[in-house]
Amino acid sequence: MLYETVARAEEILGVNIEELALAARRAPVKAKGAKPRTRRRGAPREDYVMEPVYWDAGTARLLPRLIKGRTRGPVFVTHRKPSPGKVVSRRDVCPNTGLVRLSYGQARALLDAHTAVGGVAGTGWDLHEYRHSGLTHLGEAGASLPMLMAKSRHKKPENVRRYFHPSAEAIAEVTSLLAPGDSRR
Template sequence: MRSRTAIDRLIARREVDLREKTLWRILYETCARAEELLQLNIEDLDLAGRCARVKSKGAKPRTRRRGAAHHGHVLETVYWDAGTARLLPPADPRPHPRPGIRHPSPPRTGKYLVDRDLCPDTGLARLSYDQARDLLDAATATDGPGTGWDLHELRHSGLTHLGESGASLFELMAKSRHRKAENLRRYFKLSPQAMRELASFIGPGASRTH
């Protein structure tokens, strides 16, 4: 888990490209999985509402009423805050089917790409998970390649900080979209102040109900 200060300092670094800053910040604020966010295009983002609908891990295909499989998948909504909003482009009513949250990367040799993964303006390809992982590692490594942060740490840190701030277990489940509560217990940590307030509920001065 990384501290809020460490994450803020990383994203504030001037030598880091805006594309990476945006990805890292939105990973932290949405507590979404990197694979989910890397599949988004600019037009998939509700910039005014600060949210986007993603195909989540293990998402099942939609089914018609008669049981026939549909090509789409059930989508879930993730939300970000002002830190991400400041890095994203301003809302534009014109459609821009460009892959990736910000500027796409060069195509990967030998990788089969569909039209959705290519920018119609530049021909550049969507940032892959491996590329995103390597960029974060390179920016945070302290002792050579492989010693830096992992993409999942941003999701983990976001959930941990929410838990420390007093978010309930149900709120953490809604934010992370975990299906089982036991997978979130490690994030469910109350701050010392929250623990003091909790203890006051049963202290001598607490009101009694019968």
């Protein structure tokens, strides 16, 4: 889901099941730096401007298996219930199972454990690498800078450019456009 949405891990981990539009393959997320909505007289409200993220077939196939018939609560949950002394927001607890929302640290540790090289902790993938590789692959496929900015919800072009690292094959392919006799010139 991180790869296909090109979203930040915190945004995806904050999504609840009831917010998912499974048929439309989208969900609203509270984006980084989201501004609170305000009333006419300037009194802040508790809700934020939400921005949609979109996914494709891979995530669409896996989400039903992940939520396993649950209809409310966090999409990503831990494997255990909160300890008796732990104070947890009602939004962060699945009402069906009592399991707690997966935190960024827990997600990072799980991903590292399952992708570690030779079983050595700290050598696995990072959650943010999915965002980087998604943007890179979209750029290599020919997505324009404005489209990459819209997909990743970046406000400045220079912030998107640092994620885009074209492969040697992509650079060779674009170089072939300059070949003599190319009808596209």
